[in-house]
Amino acid sequence: MSHLLELRNVSKVYSRGLISKQSTTALQDFSLTLREDEPSILTVAGESGSGKTTLAMLLLGFIAPTTGQIIYRGKDISTLRGSEKLAFRREVQAVFQDPFAVFNPFYTVDHLLSVPIKKFKLAKSRAEARDKMDEALTAVGLRPEDIIGRFPHQLSGGQRQRINVARALLLKPRLLIADEPVSMVDASLRASILETLRNLQRDHGVSIIYITHDLTTAYHIAKSIIVLYRGAVMETGEVEAVIKHPQHPYTRLLIDSIPWPNLDQRWGEQKIITRESSGAGNGCPFFSRCAQANEQCKNPAPLFSIAPHQAAACFLHSNKPELEAAQISETLPT
Amino acid sequence: MNVEQVQNTHPELVSAETPVLQVQNLEVTYYTDAGRAKALDDLSFSLKAGEKLGIVGESGSGKSTLALAMMQMIKSPGRIEGGQVYVDGTELMALNAEDMRRSRLQKIAYIPQGAMNSLNPVMRIGAQMVDAVISHVENESKAETKERCMLALESVDLARGTFKMFPHELSGGMKQRVCIAIGILLQPQVIIADEPTSALDVVTQRQVMETIDRVRKKINAAVILIGHDMGLMAQFVDKVAVMYAGRLVEVSTVRQMFTDPQQPYSKALINCLPNLDNKGVFQGIPGLAPSLLRLPGGCAFHPRCELARDICKTSRPEPQSDKSGRSVICHLFDKEAQNEPSS
Numbered sequence: 298m299s300h301l302l303e304l305r306n307v308s309k310v311y312s313r314g315l316i317s318k319q320s321t322t323a324l325q326d327f328s329l330t331l332r333e334d335e336p337s338i339l340t341v342a343g344e345s346g347s348g349k350t351t352l353a354m355l356l357l358g359f360i361a362p363t364t365g366q367i368i369y370r371g372k373d374i375s376t377l378r379g380s381e382k383l384a385f386r387r388e389v390q391a392v393f394q395d396p397f398a399v400f401n402p403f404y405t406v407d408h409l410l411s412v413p414i415k416k417f418k419l420a421k422s423r424a425e426a427r428d429k430m431d432e433a434l435t436a437v438g439l440r441p442e443d444i445i446g447r448f449p450h451q452l453s454g455g456q457r458q459r460i461n462v463a464r465a466l467l468l469k470p471r472l473l474i475a476d477e478p479v480s481m482v483d484a485s486l487r488a489s490i491l492e493t494l495r496n497l498q499r500d501h502g503v504s505i506i507y508i509t510h511d512l513t514t515a516y517h518i519a520k521s522i523i524v525l526y527r528g529a530v531m532e533t534g535e536v537e538a539v540i541k542h543p544q545h546p547y548t549r550l551l552i553d554s555i556p557w558p559n560l561d562q563r564w565g566e567q568k569i570i571t572r573e574s575s576g577a578g579n580g581c582p583f584f585s586r587c588a589q590a591n592e593q594c595k596n597p598a599p600l601f602s603i604a605p606h607q608a609a610a611c612f613l614h615s616n617k618p619e620l621e622a623a624q625i626s627e628t629l630p631t
Numbered sequence: 632m633n634v635e636q637v638q639n640t641h642p643e644l645v646s647a648e649t650p651v652l653q654v655q656n657l658e659v660t661y662y663t664d665a666g667r668a669k670a671l672d673d674l675s676f677s678l679k680a681g682e683k684l685g686i687v688g689e690s691g692s693g694k695s696t697l698a699l700a701m702m703q704m705i706k707s708p709g710r711i712e713g714g715q716v717y718v719d720g721t722e723l724m725a726l727n728a729e730d731m732r733r734s735r736l737q738k739i740a741y742i743p744q745g746a747m748n749s750l751n752p753v754m755r756i757g758a759q760m761v762d763a764v765i766s767h768v769e770n771e772s773k774a775e776t777k778e779r780c781m782l783a784l785e786s787v788d789l790a791r792g793t794f795k796m797f798p799h800e801l802s803g804g805m806k807q808r809v810c811i812a813i814g815i816l817l818q819p820q821v822i823i824a825d826e827p828t829s830a831l832d833v834v835t836q837r838q839v840m841e842t843i844d845r846v847r848k849k850i851n852a853a854v855i856l857i858g859h860d861m862g863l864m865a866q867f868v869d870k871v872a873v874m875y876a877g878r879l880v881e882v883s884t885v886r887q888m889f890t891d892p893q894q895p896y897s898k899a900l901i902n903c904l905p906n907l908d909n910k911g912v913f914q915g916i917p918g919l920a921p922s923l924l925r926l927p928g929g930c931a932f933h934p935r936c937e938l939a940r941d942i943c944k945t946s947r948p949e950p951q952s953d954k955s956g957r958s959v960i961c962h963l964f965d966k967e968a969q970n971e972p973s974s
Binding site for chain 2: 484
């Protein structure tokens with residue numbers, strides 16, 4: 298199998314309420330294929346509530362999809378048992394948003410690195426474990442002698458986040474899910490963490506799914522992008538094309554709202570229409586906020602192929618050829 | 632508290648031209664077990680009514696301490712060692728505890744970091760707003776108070792129905808706007824917003840910032856925006872102050888800051904921002920922010936500064952101002968200022 302990971306028509310619906318069921322569709326009919334032979338960085342972007350974190354949780358196997366299948370190297374992850382499950386746990390790693398919450402303040406930071414070594418039996422002796430820790434810390438640009446033996450409160454947010462990346466690296470993963478890894482770190486430290494991630498992909502052959510709401514960092518680190526809104530794919534394609542020439546009104550709104558550090562590039566005039574709390578029915582999820590919406594938008598919009606490496610789910614482009622949901626991966630360059 | 636001058640009002644300060652907020656020589660020290668940390672070091676600036684000032688710096692540079700010191704909310708082991716804060720002619724440092732309590736929200740309002748998590752989850756939004764009014768305004772009828780809260784909610788683009796809702800019924804951006812509404816209930820002259828959008832996505836961030844701006848115009852308040860995102864500063868403020876190790880190393884207009892930054896640290900802050908022209912280039916600031924307990928000698932930035940010279944290691948630079956009102960703390964800046972007239 299040349300597919301590292303395959304999502305087949307995955308949906309996730311959260312329902313609440315005992316008598317009158319209310320349900321929220323966090324992810325709708327999502328298909329994606331990541332190739333094994335070419336590690337790449339894929340960005341999944343969208344505002345809060347767009348289903349980004351649900352996607353991360355599904356990929357990590359923390360929650361099960363309501364419908365559809367997630368297939369990792371030829372096997373459905375819900376059927377993995379025993380040693381296969383362990384291998385999956387080792388090969389798919391995560392870096393989470395909050396570098397402050399993942400550390401136990403009672404332990405030194407070595408704990409975070411030594412537990413996986415023990416758990417996955419990566420080292421035969423203490424000295425070997427120490428060598429592995431040193432190697433991983435050096436790879437993310439930290440000096441092991443500054444880090445080992447320290448408590449989390451003695452380190453800065455950027456250092457802690459890099460330790461998280463080091464922990465993931467230690468396990469030699471094939472896939473890294475980075476859920477907003479830089480949103481809580483100072484702007485001056487963001488660059489070094491992003492660079493660490495990119496080196497991981499380039500030098501260690503790790504595929505990365507970079508989940509973010511920040512399109513500027515996405516532009517710099519990733520090659521391809523999927524823009525989600527309320528669980529549905531709005532636009533996909535090559536990051537360069539999508540960010541410089543967005544085709545979907547929602548992507549335009551996102552890009553319009555980036556605070557550029559440039560005095561001549563002001564926040565756009567496009568008025569933000571507050572979103573309604575109720576669902577949009579069956580139609581385009583962006584319908585209630587879209588200035589260009591018309592009657593047609595009450596029906597679900599398929600993806601229209603705009604260029605070989607760009608597609609948007611919007612009827613504004615209905616003169617272009619339609620794409621099946623399963624063809625998303627074809628628009629993503631590797 | 633060490634207050635040397637006890638002057639409650641300065642009538643001569645109150646006029647159209649004079650600043651509504653004046654901070655002079657503010658100093659705060661934290662007395663920790665590991666030693667004394669000077670979090671604010673002889674800090675001065677002023678702000679006119681309706682003006683927007685951005686304060687940027689890395690975590691630990693003293694941005695939040697500055698906000699807390701202006702509100703006189705520094706807690707032990709921290710102490711305000713000296714300085715004055717004038718709001719509309721009133722010296723806040725000279726007020727007693729009760730008068731200061733009344734001034735908060737009425738003269739100077741503070742929207743803390745992560746304010747949306749500060750709402751009480753078991754109280755309705757309205758009750759929390761009414762609470763704030765009752766503790767500051769006497770002799771206002773219930774109906775008047777309620778109307779005041781409703782107007783505040785409307786001015787931040789929230790429906791009147793929000794008054795009766797609980798915090799969990801609102802999204803993050805809406806909660807943040809409720810906090811802004813509480814901040815402007817009594818129409819303060821100065822609003823301090825400490826990273827008001829750090830947990831929000833870009834669209835909501837723009838919405839919240841536009842709300843703050845609209846409210847500012849309506850009540851002609853001076854706004855201080857604290858944050859670490861230079862991009863947001865470029866979009867929102869008139870003046871930028873860069874803070875490093877407890878000092879304002881550069882204060883200039885937003886245009887000067889982005890076209891011609893003077894202090895090497897402000898330059899580095901601007902250069903580490905991503906833009907669309909240099910794809911794949913990551914430029915961080917080398918090194919780490921210094922610990923306030925062990926500040927390097929001379930200029931605190933010299934170990935990380937590319938342009939550091941011998942003088943930077945030994946002598947501490949003092950603030951230098953030029954004609955445009957720009958103030959810079961850097962040895963290189965005063966060199967230029969000295970050279971210019973002779974050449």
